[in-house]
Amino acid sequence: MKTRIVTGIIGGALFLGVLWYGGMIFSVLVTLLALLGWNEYAKMANIENDRFITVIGFFLTSLFFLPSVIPNISTLVEAGTYHQHVMIFIVVVLFTYVVFSKNKFTIEHAGVVILGLIYIGFGFFFFLHTRLTYGDYAFAFILYILIVIWSTDSGAYFVGKKYGKHKLWPEISPNKTIEGSAGAILVALITATIFHSLQPNVFQYNELVLYTLIISTVGQVGDLVQSAIKRHYSVKDSGTLLPGHGGVLDRFDSLLFVFPILYLLQLI
Template identity: 30%
Template structure:
């Protein structure tokens, strides 16, 4: 528990610093997290004797993040992002040169890894540029709500948890924990409305509800994948916490929905 607490404290500090130090730190830092999360996913599925095109996919993800960053800071026009579709063609062509009798499975898992891990991190990066120029307070507020939801769920589940939320996938999660996490995120959202004026109170409240709901579902989805692959953790990068996918599983589902909400109703 001590190792977990120390790791969590320093990792949160690094994340906050990466967001506040500006776009030229924020973009490459979270792009690196996205690329490593893709790598963790491929390591997980390799435990099932699947042979994804690991290094070609990582190269595609890296180029994709570089292109996205260049568009967001104004180096390239938005239309340049259409070139990302060529990444799929590169994967198809690479598969031609492999002596594999499971090409469909290999390509399917490869593409799924990019969709599951890389694209949500790319969308999270876009949360910092909703108004065109970089604003750190929306992605920072997102992370704060994600952390408070996790903390509230843990404390409420530990203290009051009785009714299992999804016992087949995650025996330790309870409805009481889910409600506790949601309530704490809602309380914190009103404070964000006071100090982070990028969004109004009702908008932060809506983000809290989206993150509380779909962050929990993202956690359950990652637990399902780990059970399917027979893995306890997605990796060992963070002592006491497991891998990056274990820490950002809620972001993977919540970030795209938060982005859709903000682009549709706010910006």
Template identity: 40%
Template sequence: MRTRIITGVLAGGAFIALLMVGGYAYAALIALMALIGYDEFIRMNKLGRTGAAALCGFAGLILFLLPAFDPGTGYLNTVTTERLVWFLVFALLAVTVLSKNRTTVDQAAYLFLGAVYLGIGYYYMIETRLSGEHGLFWTLFVFLAIWASDAGAYFTGSLIGKAKLWTLTKLWPAISPNKTVEGALGGAILSVLVALGFHLARPEWISLGRAAALGVVIAVIGTLGDLMQSAYKRVKGVKDSGNLLPGHGGILDRTDSWLIVFPFLHLIGLL
């Protein structure tokens, strides 16, 4: 626990500092996290990290992250995304042919999935921060609501369990045996409270109703993102995606909710 706390304080402090600075410093941090996360994804799937297919995957990931080098351009428009996705598929399938199936279609599919999943997810973390004069406000809003949901879920479940008020209801035991319905509700409540705090701080930027709705959506989608990663790791037979962060696992373990929440909010027009 001590190691976990020290790592959380140091890594969290550095992350918040660069988030506040913004610009290329924050974009570079997110890009680095994306590259490390993709490497973890490759290793979880027991794929080669230096072959032509992996290099295509890394290249695709980097292309998704171009806003880190040219902020505020709205790079991922529909036409550009279609071209990037198609050429990434083309490159990966070409590798299967040129390697005479030493790189299989299944392996190419994993690499494609990882590049799109991580590339778009981390892209929107950059896009949110670099999007105009209120970028810091909205980025902090989303991150703090996610963290509030995680903390609220953990402490609600722990307090009810220790007090033995009633038997906790498992949320999805086949995937994540420690998550409970009560914890999820506690997380959603705390997420909404944090969101309402942002409304009180800047009522001209976000209405009461929108803040409450965003708090609920972030809690629900964040929990789903966490479950997605848990389900994937369970299938792959691993506990953590990596060991970069002592006591916390890898980059993907810490950003599983972020990778789903940020693009979801943008793509359905909530941010």
């Protein structure tokens, strides 16, 4: 627990500092996190031994972020059109490799890779996109989202530990409870209300409640998704980069779901 707390404080402070600074340094950081996340995913899925997939996976992941890291590219195509082209390119490359590998790299493998690239690429991209395009309140808005996610995690743990009796989804995550999940949303609402009292200009309060309910609920789904992936591949953590916390995907599992869903709901 001590290692977890120390890592959380140091890592959190550094991350928030870069988030506040924004710009190119934040773009590079998020791109690096996505690449590390892809590497963890490839190891869990047992596809990292294929040299072509190892190299092409990093390349295909980086394509999601080129308009942000290399600004000139963003002037060539609009973001939506650009990522449509990226997805088509990914499918063509991987399905072509199925043919040239003579089915040593199978359709099933291609599906696993494509799903991972969508999951990691779009999750981190919309996180970065929000910071770079949301305007004057971008830092405060993302800080609020992170606070809701973190308070949801903490609320689920402490409320579940004290009051949890009914399992939420034991086949996926045996320690999570319905009471913990409900308590997590309540803790997130309380924390968001405190945030609103300090930063009242980011949202109207009724908007804050709606956002918090969505973020806390979707964040818990994202956490369960990562648990399902790890259970399927029989691993405890996605990686070992962060002592006491696991890997990048362990720390950003909720975020990878929250930002794309907010985008789909046209809330960012």
